């Protein structure tokens with residue numbers, strides 16, 4: 001069966017675990033989800049999520065707990081990572097904030113709390129590359145992606161990129177774990193041709 005990890009030093013962890021379980025069940029994968037607060041677990045994971053929350057806190061703790069180099073190794077091995085909202089900020093190559101020690105895994109620059117500055121949170125029907133129907137995207141004090149290097153834009157809102165892919169890593173400015181719709185998790189973990197997950201046969 002599959003082993004999944006949710007970086008759980010801070011943020012909306014349980015919702016990601018539930019979304020991973022839904023996306024896996026939809027594909028007949030058995031999955032065990034670990035909450036990651038210390039080093040030593042990530043190396044066993046086939047797929048990883050890094051949730052929304054508070055990016056300075058998440059970045060500080062993934063570094064101090066020794067999880068950061070393990071996440072980098074996971075991605076270097078071609079295994080999928082979904083990084084959402086604060087997770088996107090931490091995974092980016094330029095958070096534009098000295099208090100965030102980025103992982104440099106998604107070649108984008110971001111600006112914290114820039115999206116929907118007028119309105120703290122909103123929901124938008126997003127057209128996402130690879131999905132047939134619009135995705136109901138929940139934005140909460142979301143970062144804006146203000147520069148895109150060697151990464152693919154999967155969705156835009158208000159003419160700005162809000163979902164990107166850099167090889168095995170998918171990053172979203174919004175929160176795909178907060179709606180029952182697990183298609184973004186499916187896209188990131190099971191339908192990204194640039195990422196390696198065990199075949200269904202092996203995972204049963």
Ligand code: GLN
Pocket residue numbers: 051052053054055056084085086087089112113140141142143
């Ligand atoms: N505003 C948060 C930050 O910059 C991110 C918001 C979120 O993850 N919902 O860290």
